[in-house]
Amino acid sequence: MGTASRTVLVEGFQGYEAAFDTTVSRLAALEGLAPAEGDELAEAAAAWGRQPGDVPSRLELPLRPHQPAGEAVRLILRALLEAILANREGVVEDLDTEFLHDLRVAVRRTRSALRQLGGVLPSDEVAHLEDEFRWLASVTGTCRDLDVFRLAVESYLRTGSGLAAALGPFLAHLAQHRAAAHRELVRALAGRRFSRLVQRLEALLASPPAGGGEPIGAVAGRAIQRAHARLLRAGQRVGHGPDAALLHRVRIEGKRLRYLLEFFASLYPPGRIGPLVARLKALQDALGGFHDAVVHTRRLLAMAEEMGTAGLGSPATFLAMGRLASWLEAQGEAHRQQFEEVFQAFSSAPSRRLRVLLQQEEGPS
Template sequence: MQATLRLPKESDLRSLRGIVGDDFDADRPRTVRFLYLDTFDWRIASSGGRLTEETTDGARALRFIDGSGEPPHVVPLAVSVRFARELPESVLRARLESLIEIRALLSVGECRVERQSGRLRSPAGDTAVFLQLETSTILDSSGRATGEPISRIEVLGLPGFEATFGALVQRLRALAATSDDTTNLMELAVAARGRRIGDYSSKLNLELDSTQTADSALRSILRTLLGTLRANIDGVIADHDPEFLHDFRVATRRTRAALAQLKGVLPADGLEVFRPEFRWLGSLTNPCRDLDVYLLEMDGFRVLVGDSAAALAPLQAVIETERQVALGEVRAGLRSRRFQSLLGGWQAFLDDPPPGREPPPNASRPVRELASQKIRKAYRRMRRRGLGLGESPPLEDLHRLRIDGKKLRYLLEFFRSLYEETEIEPLVEQLKLLQDILGEINDVRVQQRRLLEFAHRRELAGRVETLLAMGRLAGALQQRQDRLRVDLASVFPGFAGPEGRSRYNSLFGGGE
């Protein structure tokens, strides 16, 4: 038997004694500080879970509720943690690592709770009902109270005391302003920070209408991508985790791909101002992202070189130093007038089309008609290139195939809401598998090239063990690349063969 009720804000257990009765014992009040934690893209909340850092009387603990009804996982903390890997080995660490991966835990809201517990005794002196009164104050990002305090009481009746429990709940409900409590403190705390649970995802959650014109649909797509760019700026500059820069770059690439593949929809003369600026944005962030990928792979590299793992430490130090330089350049770029001018000008272009111009040839076409045409063309281009590669294609040709795959995938992501999900989802998943292989091949290519560059760095001169370990790593990377080529040869026929071609022709029209 349990009930949770909202009470008038001035309530405390002492003021409720007249309602609860004289046979009541109250503990001393305690203050608990709650920090609600999640990733920027809400991976914990999206899974149905909730993670809080709770501090009571100076003792700090991490509490995770996974939404399954199981008891919460609780781990004592000496200091706050940013990443799941910083936790001690535990069930909680394993659960969080699988859930949030490399994303940082961010404080998304804060609440201060005055908590007092008590027990209502039966005439025989037995505990009949447990009560816990909480008065919660939502805090903003600077720690200041926002809004009125929220008081609520939780009543838990023990078996055999149903009548006592029922009578007490009835008396509490009779209080002015008392109601069954459905308050979600986390939602309120998040709102005090200017956010909403689930307000960001790196996925393109577009709902296009097949009756839309191509102009209207493309502007919707580009506004969404601009929103993603804006959302990640602060996280890139603060360097919370590598995914901020990754999402920022993906939004930039998607924007460039949309402009390149969907020509004749927006005014060409207006776009000429922005194309080189988005190209600059991609170039600005390339070096830092390449180094991020290198650092994310370091644990795997240590496994590849076996007992030489420790010798890679100087290499990691060089990469981390170089990354800080690259990150500094990214920060300077994002704080520059050039970037601010790009954001403002691009927003204005998307929201307020210049009047009095002749509409481009594809602007008024139904969006599904244009989308199907462009997807057919992108599929055929990638299929032809892949079928013409031969048995051992040069890495540069595989790189071009990877770029073709990105262009096709972006089109599928832009326009997937125009088609039946059961039909387009298998195509997206198949292409993702193909892209993962091509992406890994390209990553290895970049890593091999950078290894040669790092080997000539002054900081590593004379470090024989490190240079030997780097040589072993280069050999292991070559073996990985060879295996990936085999994987590609086994996966590509499913994409380019009769069944794959039939699926694309059936959904997007046309034949060959």
């Protein structure tokens, strides 16, 4: 943790210039205060030993098509491990929910890399790391789900429902669940299992890649083709009904393809991968909205049962929770309908462009 820092921000108003100058002069004369230099975000980050943008949310890896695959995959995993470790303190200190979000994205990308590219690494190490990162995804999941649930409830309250007071007991109950989940998360990130996971991955990354082997360009091309085919097959299985399991499978396959495209964007001509990733992001947004609505509705009903058993909340609270459940279901249906449009758009022109791009050569050029 960095050194504690306090900032006094003084803003002037038109017509009070003299009073503003006097106030600033008097504050500057106080012991321990000095005029700030630079922007406030940079100063706040510096207090934590950081700087804005030092942990980019997007992977930008300068890979080369003929680079040995084992070396390139190690570079990908190294960048992801750095993102996990860089966000861990913010998660533990509970500074902002985005720290947990970014940590979980790095964990998901790591699992995807191990699953889809692990063939160029020692198989026994990959199997062990897959198990451990599955555990890490699980222990970080509940707290993040509750963060997203709270954001969904806040969105509902902004619709002008007028139910903020009635939902007060439910929000308090939700906050208790979230606090308990965060305590469990902190214990996991401070525990031996997490430390051993990091040490095991660092040892793998430090080990020299095996000599020979395929170039990453060929490995990347095949992996992307396979992921693309799996996504299309999964999407074509979805009918017009709200089959949560099938839609979740499409969501997972979409993420796996997107992560591969992000890993290997530098292997392809500039501007070719970005539009495809944007289409996949739209697909994920629709599927994520549907998935969240399903999960939130189930959690809301479970919490209503808990509160009823414990005698928490008034009839007005439970009526408000029912209206919230109806709103969540409507949101989920809207996202499901959006998926049909987005998938149709992705499976036509963008998919053809991806196939052409991958067929131009035996791998990236």
